[in-house]
Structure formats: C-alpha cells, structure tokens
Amino acid sequence: MSQTFSYDAVEYPAHVYPQLHPSRLAAIARLHGVEAASPAGCRLLEIGCGDGLQLLTLALAYPRARFVGIDLSTTAITRGEALRQALGLDNLQLVAGDLLAWSPAPPGFDYIIAHGFYSWVPDAVRQHLLELCRDHLAPAGIACISYNALPGCHLRRMLWDVLKFHAGTDSDPATRIARAKECLELLQAGLPADNRYATALAGEIEELQDRLNPSVLFHDDLAELNQPFTLDAFMREARAHGLEFVAEASYHEMSLRNAGEAVRPLLETLAADDVVSKEQYLDFLTGRRFRQTLLCRNEARPTPHPHAAAVGRLELVSALMPDAATPDAQGALRFSRPGSGGVRTDHPVMQALLALAGPRHPQPLPLPALLDEARAAAGSSAAA
Ligand SMILES: C[S@@+](CC[C@H](N)C(=O)[O-])C[C@H]1O[C@@H](n2cnc3c(N)ncnc32)[C@H](O)[C@@H]1O
Known part of the structure; x- marks a missing residue:
C-alpha cells in the first residue's frame, strides 16, 4: 500500500515572507548591478509553494x-x-x-523562489531545481533559494537526532509529534547542570519551544531528509550550474557589524576578493543557521559591493514612526515599529525622510523626490 505524502x-x-517579495529581490539585485524586472510586470515561479498563499497575495x-x-x-x-478561483x-x-x-x-522567469525546499528534498530534486534556474531564468533574472546552513545547524542537528531517535520508526504523524514533545520534556527535566553539552542542548530546546508548531515540528525538525549546507558547498553546486551569488534576502545579515570589530578588516579583505568567502567566514563567526541566497546567471555579472548610485533609482517603503516628538540631547531620534527593530539617526535629513515616509506606508515613494522633500523639511541643501 502506498504511503500518503x-x-x-x-x-x-502557509506564510507570506516579506523577504521574498519581488520588490525586495529587485532592489537588492539592482544595488548589485543586476537590472532585475519590476515586480509590476514580472514573471515569477515559486517551487514548493504549498497552497500558494504567497502567490495569491502577489x-x-x-x-x-x-x-x-x-x-x-x-x-x-x-x-x-x-x-484562486x-x-x-x-x-x-x-x-x-x-x-x-x-x-x-517558455518564456522564462524573472524570479524563481524556493523557500523551505532545498534542504528537505533528495539530491536529484536539488539538482533539477538548479538546472531549472539555469535554463529558465531571464538574463537579469533572480533566484532565491533558502536552506539550512552550516556550521550553525550542527547544534540544531544534535537536537534533531535525539528527537528522531525518540520518535522511532512509527510513521503516524500524531504519534511522532507526541513522542517528540515527550522527548523535549524528558530532556528539559533531566539535563545536568554545568555541562557544556547540556548547555548547548538546552539552548536549542529553548529556541525550538519558542517557535513550537506541531506541523512545523513534524515537517522540519523530525524530517528524515534535512540536509544543511555550508554556503561554500551550496555555491559550488550553484556555480556548477552557471549561477552566481548576488546577496542574501535578509540583507542586513551581510553586514560586517555582525562580527566582532577586531576581525572586520580581515573580512573586508576577503570580501574584496570573493564575497562568498567573506560570507562563509561570517557564518563561522555567527553560527548562522539559515540562508536565503539570491542567485543570478553568471553572465549577469553581479557586483560584490552595492552601488551607492543605484539607491537613487529605488523606491522606499517604511513603516517606522518616531519614538519621540523631538531628538534627544545628542540630536538623535529613533524610529521603530511595534514588534520590529528600529533605526537611530542624528542626521537631520534622514530624520525628516523617515518622518515623511512612515505615515505614507505602504505606498512606495521614489527616493529622489522624497530626498528633495526631506532636505526642504530639514532646511538642508543637496550639497550639504
Ligand atoms: C517545508 S514546505 C515549505 C512550504 C513553503 N515554501 C514555505 O516555505 O512555507 C516544503 C514544500 O515543498 C513541497 N515539495 C516537496 N518535494 C517536492 C517536489 N519533489 N516537487 C514539488 N514540491 C515538493 C512540499 O509539498 C511542501 O509544500
């Protein structure tokens, strides 16, 4: 009897992931010299789309x-x-x-997205995905592929292995989920204090409890097939398929500020040569567990560093609102939004720009015009 998939x-x-929105992918690609298509008239393929919630919204x-x-x-x-109907x-x-x-x-796609897919499918499917990107991406097309990352996932794998062992060979989902939860309780009750292994495992258990969803536990954590990759290994496969690294969808995670100050010059030197190498060392330092890598055809020649001039051709969407009515004693003002991060700046034009953009959210605002408006509000000239 065949088993149910x-x-x-x-x-x-189902989720809608803001980091996969084609407007974000287009902005990042253009910063790196790839003139990705405007979302308004694009062709986008999502692989492993589940019930297509994300595609329905787009x-x-x-x-x-x-x-x-x-x-x-x-x-x-x-x-x-x-x-859809x-x-x-x-x-x-x-x-x-x-x-x-x-x-x-045909024709091909401007965007190909595969989220929560690459690490959880057999090698033949992974190869087919990369072949499909190679054969069906438009010349300035962008693929976004997410995967579990090493070395950070070594720690997660420690817990996955224990949970899978306890869940045993029973294929019934409800039983497997119940056994995994039972195992989490057992571990929490019995991990010894002052033991490096126990400290690491306790951290993983806490992280899992924070995002505990029975279905995700079953599909992600208890999956028989769950293969993490170093960025280096992922990029070797991608390059073998004629694809090149553009950037990460969580763009801020590429910042050298994620590493200690002492090693930033070394990372900068690595980045000058090969941005993938810099990113790999950043993973070694931060223990990153998940990547959402943007790729393009290697002929599109993405630039490793963002072009400042390209910013002027982008549009800004910001939901951040000022935390206070006026700047503090140092002239700085923080802008934030509930449940999310924020940005603190003492630059009067930036303050004016964010103050103008927040109330107009979610309308995209062309940056040159917004900048002129912000300069006028701050009483600053373009030269300043
Ligand atoms: C972990 S879920 C991710 C769903 C969604 N992309 C997300 O990130 O929330 C993986 C999805 O890939 C689909 N999938 C797995 N193997 C597949 C294959 N060979 N061909 C097409 N879809 C597949 C599954 O049915 C499932 O919907």
Whole structure:
C-alpha cells in the first residue's frame, strides 16, 4: 500500500515572507548591478509553494504580472486553487506535481523562489531545481533559494537526532509529534547542570519551544531528509550550474557589524576578493543557521559591493514612526515599529525622510523626490 505524502497528511502552515517579495529581490539585485524586472510586470515561479498563499497575495497586488506555483501536495494545491478561483485571479497558475518531472513552458522567469525546499528534498530534486534556474531564468533574472546552513545547524542537528531517535520508526504523524514533545520534556527535566553539552542542548530546546508548531515540528525538525549546507558547498553546486551569488534576502545579515570589530578588516579583505568567502567566514563567526541566497546567471555579472548610485533609482517603503516628538540631547531620534527593530539617526535629513515616509506606508515613494522633500523639511541643501 502506498504511503500518503507527508505534506498531504499534515498541512504545512502557509506564510507570506516579506523577504521574498519581488520588490525586495529587485532592489537588492539592482544595488548589485543586476537590472532585475519590476515586480509590476514580472514573471515569477515559486517551487514548493504549498497552497500558494504567497502567490495569491502577489497575483492580487500585481494584475499585469504572471505567477506560477508548483507543489507535490495535491491537497495544498487544491486549497490554493479554490482560493484562486474564488478571487478570480487569471494571472496565477498552480500546478500539482513533482518538480522532478516538470519543466515550465517558455518564456522564462524573472524570479524563481524556493523557500523551505532545498534542504528537505533528495539530491536529484536539488539538482533539477538548479538546472531549472539555469535554463529558465531571464538574463537579469533572480533566484532565491533558502536552506539550512552550516556550521550553525550542527547544534540544531544534535537536537534533531535525539528527537528522531525518540520518535522511532512509527510513521503516524500524531504519534511522532507526541513522542517528540515527550522527548523535549524528558530532556528539559533531566539535563545536568554545568555541562557544556547540556548547555548547548538546552539552548536549542529553548529556541525550538519558542517557535513550537506541531506541523512545523513534524515537517522540519523530525524530517528524515534535512540536509544543511555550508554556503561554500551550496555555491559550488550553484556555480556548477552557471549561477552566481548576488546577496542574501535578509540583507542586513551581510553586514560586517555582525562580527566582532577586531576581525572586520580581515573580512573586508576577503570580501574584496570573493564575497562568498567573506560570507562563509561570517557564518563561522555567527553560527548562522539559515540562508536565503539570491542567485543570478553568471553572465549577469553581479557586483560584490552595492552601488551607492543605484539607491537613487529605488523606491522606499517604511513603516517606522518616531519614538519621540523631538531628538534627544545628542540630536538623535529613533524610529521603530511595534514588534520590529528600529533605526537611530542624528542626521537631520534622514530624520525628516523617515518622518515623511512612515505615515505614507505602504505606498512606495521614489527616493529622489522624497530626498528633495526631506532636505526642504530639514532646511538642508543637496550639497550639504
Ligand atoms: C517545508 S514546505 C515549505 C512550504 C513553503 N515554501 C514555505 O516555505 O512555507 C516544503 C514544500 O515543498 C513541497 N515539495 C516537496 N518535494 C517536492 C517536489 N519533489 N516537487 C514539488 N514540491 C515538493 C512540499 O509539498 C511542501 O509544500
């Protein structure tokens, strides 16, 4: 008797990931010299799209753009297809099928996204994904592929192995989830104090408890197939398929400020030669566990450093509001938004710019015009 596909048996919670929005991918690509397509008229493919929630939101927002999603889970695609029909979206196609046996019809795509996919599928599927990017990305197309990262995931793997051992060979999802939860309690009750292994494991348990969702526990943490990669290994595969590193979707994580001050000059030297090498050493230092890497065709020649001049051709969307009515004694003002980070600046034009943009959220604002407005509000000239 054939076994039910795990994602048909247990629904994976659908999310909309802001870091995968084509406007963000386009902005990062353009900063790095790749003139990625405007989202408004783009063609975007999502692989392992689940029920297509993310694609549904994009198809609603950009009626002139074309979206395709593929997923092996028939139940997920059926759910998404019902929503697509109810919303009357004819710019979205949802395909139920195995990526391994699928090739899209021409023309290619400006964006190919695979989130929560690469680490959890067999090697043949991974290879097919990279081949598909090579063969179907537009000349300035951008792929965004996420995966579990090493060496940070060595720590997570320690806990995954214990949980999988305790869950045993029973394939029933409810039993596996219950056994894993039981194991977490057992570990929490019994880990000795003053032991380096126990301290590391306790940290992992705490992190897992914070994001505990039974379905995610079953699919992500208890998965038989869950292969993390160093960035170096991932990029060797990508380069073998004619693809080049552009940047990370969580752009701020590329900042050298994530490493101690003493090693930043060394990282800068590495970056001048090969940005992938700098990123790899950053992972060694920070123990990063997850990457969402942007790739392009190697002929697109992305630049390792962002072009400052490209900023002037972008649009700004900001939900940040000032924390106080006036700057503090040092002239600095912090802008933030509930449940998120913030930015503190003592630059009067930046303060004026953020103060102007926040109330207009989520409208995208062309930067040159916004900058002129901010300069006028701050009484500053362009030369200043
Ligand atoms: C961990 S979920 C990620 C879902 C979504 N992308 C996200 O990040 O929230 C992995 C998805 O990949 C799909 N999948 C796994 N193997 C596949 C294959 N060979 N072809 C197409 N989809 C596949 C699963 O059905 C599942 O929906």
